[in-house]
Amino acid sequence: MNPPLRQPRGLSRVERQALQWVRRIAAGRMTHGDGEALRQWCQDDPAHAAAFAAARRQWGELADAGKVVLARNPMAARPEARPGPVHWQRRAFLGGAACVAAAATAALIHPPLGLWPSARELRADYRTEPGEQRHLALGQDVSVELNTRTSIAVSQRGRVPGIDLIAGETAIDMADARQPFAVVAGAGRAVGARARFQVRHTANQVCVTCVQGLVQVAHPSGSVTLTARQQVVYDDRALARVVSLDAANMPGWREGYLRFADTPLGDVVEEINRYRGGKLVLMAKSLAARPVTGRFQIRALDKAIAQIQQSFGLQARHLPGGVVLLS
Known part of the structure; x- marks a missing residue:
């Protein structure tokens, strides 16, 4: 297999810049400020966005290598085990597979701009791709539907079974279940009792919507109980007030x-x-x-x-x- 992101002769200035961005991503040196700079660079000129999209396609090989590293060494996904900056040299591009895999692993831990799944998402028990929706049966009386770009891990805290919603959006149907079911997302936890409810976890914010039954939402700043067509939003710092929804404003992705x-x-x-x-x-x-x-x-x-x-x-x-x- 040809080595990924090998720089051929005759690249244009914009193509070289796009490769430099991808190399910086692969080396794990992207900061939040760098991410904003990259976003602006892509928006400044359509040619920039096209060049970066082409470079991203080559990234697939790096991402695959990173997945292999994570599978063989799960500790690589821990923040304290994050590899240091990788200094890319010609030798690395011409066959340094270990360096490529290590760099891919570093970028998978904190992917800039959300261009690919994070290491935590890749280690989820279930994950959906863009545009994909998936139905799961977790236990005899609990069904879980995953919306697009959703990652979950099956969990159990004490006697209450449930899932960790790592990212994305899920719908829980456990109206006939005999015991509660919990969804942990961000700083909070939603526990349904003979309920149907949905939880959305995106952009550092969580939204819990009760469709039927009762849902208790616990957060470090307090707790609330939702009834049918009620919704609450929280982030790491605070739990907002409960709002009531009419039918037109209920989430419609399941339909x-x-x-x-x-x-x-x-x-x-x-x-x-x-x-x-x-x-x-x-x-x-x-x-x-x-x-x-x-x-x-x-x-x-x-x-x-x-x-x-x-x-x-x-x-x-x-x-x-x-x-x-x-x-």
Whole structure:
């Protein structure tokens, strides 16, 4: 197999810059500031985004190598065992498989921009890919449905069975179960009793929605009990107040729809990105706060993008790697 990310002769300046970004990612030297700089670089010019998308495709070999390392050495995923910076040399690109795998492992622990699953997600018991949904039976009376980009680990704390929601969104149906079922996400824990409920864990925030029955949500800052069509949000610091939802505002992904009610366009774009490969980029930042109300079919997101484009008078440019620029 040819070594990954080998730099051929004759690369353009932009292609060399894209490779430099990928090398920096692979070496595990990306900071939050670097991530923002990379995001801005991709947005500055469509050619930048296309070049980076092409470099990302080559990253697959590095990611595969990282998975092998994690499988053979689970301790590599622990933050205190994180490898130090790797100084890339020609020898490393021409066959240093160990260096490639180590660098891939480092970047898998804290992937910048969410471009690939983290090490913790890769070690989950169950995980879904972009656009995939999956149904699981955990026990005789408990069913769990995983939405797109969702990772869970099966767990049991004391006598209460449950799951750890590492990332993504899940729906729990245990209306006929004889014992409680718990979902741990972020800083909190939701425990259902003969209930149907959903938990969403994205962007350092957790949202718990009760569909039927009772759900107790415990957080270091307090606890609440949800009844049907009630919802609560929390982060690492605080638990928000409980809100009541009407039928139109209940999560619709299980029925195959994304529902938005006066949702900022920037948030709509981010939600669409969870369901598709590549990246939808809103170049017209002045429109990010404009409200969007509507219902889009998950299996027809290209139509949703076209509707957004038409509604806001945007131009869409399709680039390699599933990158779509709206400007």
